[in-house]
Amino acid sequence: MKVDLAGALRRRWYVVLIGLLITPALCFGATRLVGETYEAKAMLVLLPPGASIPKAGNPYLNLGSMQPVVGVLSDSMLSQQTARSVRDVSPTASFTVAPDPATSGAVLIIDVKDTTSAGAARVLKMLTSSAPQELEKLQDAAKTPAKGRITTDLVAQDTKPVASHKKQQRAGLLIAAMGIALTVLVAAFVDGFASRRSRRRGADSSRGARHASESAEIESVEIDDVPTSGVADAASTPEPGREARGEREHPSDSDGFNLEDDRDAALAEFDMQRLSPRG
Structure with missing residues (x-):
């Protein structure tokens, strides 16, 4: 895997800054500890x-x-x-x-x-x-x-x-090299950890969105597959034995008209004509 070390150091500049501040202090402490x-x-x-x-x-x-x-x-x-x-x-x-x-x-x-x-x-x-x-x-x-x-x-x-001062110089150079190397390693580790965490969050969110989309598609398919034609056929089909008993379907059920209402209207019109004065 290719590692963008320069980019990691640039993104994690605060880690580099902390390392560059701590390393000289450690070098000074090492030279004082070794002594002349x-x-x-x-x-x-x-x-x-x-x-x-x-x-x-x-x-x-x-x-x-x-x-x-x-x-x-x-x-x-x-x-x-x-x-x-x-x-x-x-x-x-x-x-x-x-x-x-x-x-x-x-x-x-x-x-x-x-x-x-x-x-x-x-x-x-x-x-x-x-x-x-x-x-x-x-x-x-x-x-x-x-x-x-x-x-x-x-x-x-x-x-x-x-x-x-040879021992002090050797100790200072050793601590400086170790401090710089440790700073670079820590910055790369922090950048890699943050990148992996960000990718993991993105993968989780995309996985959740995909799961929600799949659930919506499944529900839509289930609604479309409901046999509504069977219900309408069952409603329009006469009950078994109805015709055998001599029962006929009411005209309003098949034709959509009410014969009783038409008869009442005709009788009312006839009465009005009878009661009206003849010219």
């Missing part, structure tokens, strides 16, 4: 052992050999113990620790997100201080000598978390 997200990042570089660096050498030139260590350290910092420590600092905070995909060196990126700026700052500070400790634990477990140990260097850290 504060993000803070830090960048750590893993430096090779001093014994592997030649005299007057630059440790940053040998960062390529530290890539496997970065992967091990990031996985170690994503343990349940670290997650519990983060929850103790800020229960609403989330974090990621991963190698920097933009570089080929031993660069570790710590990314913290929280609903408050202070919470994000505290969690970032805790993670940047726990990264060297976690690296030391790994090297202690491997019984690495002091001269062959890898160290970390904090290259960059956000001093103030940055407010991010």
Whole structure:
């Protein structure tokens, strides 16, 4: 069945108007409910052992050999113990620790997100201080000598978390899309319901008119079918045995004349002629 969506929206403009008024309010409520997200990042570089660096050498030139260590350290910092420590600092905070995909060196990126700026700052500070400790634990477990140990260097850290509105934007866009779609669906449903109801009323009224017309035709046919000729024949037909008894039909019944009245009139005229003086 073809649906005239544009026509339905035009006919049910009041539904569209209500939907367009409610949707922005819902979007605003969704953005307020989600709230802002504060993000803070830090960048750590893993430096090779001093014994592997030649005299007057630059440790940053040998960062390529530290890539496997970065992967091990990031996985170690994503343990349940670290997650519990983060929850103790800020229960609403989330974090990621991963190698920097933009570089080929031993660069570790710590990314913290929280609903408050202070919470994000505290969690970032805790993670940047726990990264060297976690690296030391790994090297202690491997019984690495002091001269062959890898160290970390904090290259960059956000001093103030940055407010991010991405979640609010996503929530607002989602609610807006849902509100518009729901408005269109409700308008189409109301228009279809009203159209079906109108057609049903029209069908009922036409059905009633047709029924009344059929009833009138049936009554007319019944009246036309009444045997009136039989009644007239019965009235004009003499009763059985009447002629046998010597009874004759009165002339007034057959000819429409009354002989007694004619006789009285003739006698009256005769008397008048007799009584009148003869000339």
